[in-house]
Amino acid sequence: MWHLGTGSLRPPVDTTLLGRVRSVIDVKVLRADPDRVRASQRARGESEAIVEELLAADSARRSAITAYEDLRAEQKELGKAIAKTSPEKRTELLARTKELADQVRKADATNHEADEIFDRLLRTVPNLTIAGVPAGGEESFALLETHGTIRDFAAEGFTPRDHVELGQLLGAIDLERGAKVSGSRFYFLTGQGAELELALVNLAISTALANGMTPVIPPALVKPAAMEGTGFLGQAAQDVYHLSEDDLYLVGTAEVPLAAYHSDEILGSDTLPRRYVGYSPCFRREAGSHGKDTRGIFRVHWFDKVEMFVFCAPEEAEAEHQRLLGWEKEFIDALELPYRVIDVAAGDLGLSAARKYDCEAWLPTQQRYREITSTSNCTEFQARRLAVRGRFEGGVGPVATLNGTLCAIPRMIVMLLENHQQADGSVRVPAALQPFLGGRTQLTPA
Secondary structure (H helix, E strand, O other): OOOOOOOOOOOOOOOOOOOOOOOOOOHHHHHHOHHHHHHHHHHHOOOOHHHHHHHHHHHHHHHHHHHHHHHHHHHHHHHHHHHHOOHHHHHHHHHHHHHHHHHHHHHHHHHHHHHHHHHHHHOOOOOOOOOOOOOOOHHHOEEEEEEOOOOOHHHHOOOOOOHHHHHHHHOOEEHHHHHHHHOOOOOEEOOHHHHHHHHHHHHHHHHHHHOOOEEEOOOOEEOHHHHHHOOOOOOOHHHOEEEOOOOEEEOOOOHHHHHHOOOOEEEEHHHOOEEEEEEEEEEOOOOOOOOOOOOOOOOOOEEEEEEEEEEEOHHHHHHHHHHHHHHHHHHHHHOOOOEEEEEOOHHHOOOOOOEEEEEEEEEOOOOEEEEEEEEEEOOOHHHHHHOEEEEEOOEEEEOEEEEEEEEEHHHHHHHHHHHOEOOOOOEEOOOOOHHHHOOOOEEOOO
């Protein structure tokens, strides 16, 4: 779920891709264990009152269905009786038929309205958090691991430059012309900067291929149903770019088209897990980030990203989550960056994530860790919305979906420049990247 960087709400959801959104969280869990839903809402800092509203709406919906079905059953029986009755009795039955047709029509309308109310309420409930996820807001995360050594620049005898100054020295980043052409939070990568992006993409894709993932170049424009199905038209709607004339959305992550790739499909269990890696441009309004990270390319409106995505059996999701985290760590280790891994607090999760791990690299000029990758276990939440199912031994049911950032290009460039800079303004190239830069060991001032 996109977390790197997050108006009014967007137009009504298009239903041409997958039909109306239903069963966002498992309704069976709501009925059998409402306390679990309450606990998840409480951990996220969301209202628990929605649970009572949902239970009442579900009860009203089921009653409406029963009333409608009872009337329809009577209607069918009456039809059979008319064919067998005497002419004298038939007039009386026909009158009841007319009366019953009106009752059925009204019951159907009531049933539809109750269904709509329940669906609308259900769509507001985030995914249920997994046991052990820290409760609370952004600062309530749990620190899991710390890797690498933070450089002591003072001991080396110089003050580190930030990535903006380094980018200018290297002729790698042009912010002035980015603003001239497109506005604030846009940029050009030039010369060694453009080469560095291509090297990072090649290393990321090579890493993913070595780990058995299928590469995908997905569309960056999607229908509303794809955006809604992945959970980005809820709390994140204000961060999304919408093309009103075409009713299409610019994606903020390849997660969106990759999640919708198998929408309305039933996947054989023998084909799971399906692991994809997508490379795409990403577009974000950065709503609510006014005044944050305004210098440089750490938080921008457009960037390229390599994103991993997995469809698997629900019982395999937590193991798959650890696998994705392991691949992210492998990539960061290869770039020789100091970083830590955190278990993100429930209140800082997106709508679809049941658990999320962030990898945060050390940013020397800010003297703090900043997020560079994240991986989310969305359990069955997105699959229910997108109607992605598996044919399992016990029958057909929703699969689980997971996503993980392998390389968000601008942030990785920021970290590489600042952590590997030298006193003369050159930047050391990690060994893993050198083959993709023609064997170059350094980026040198232009």
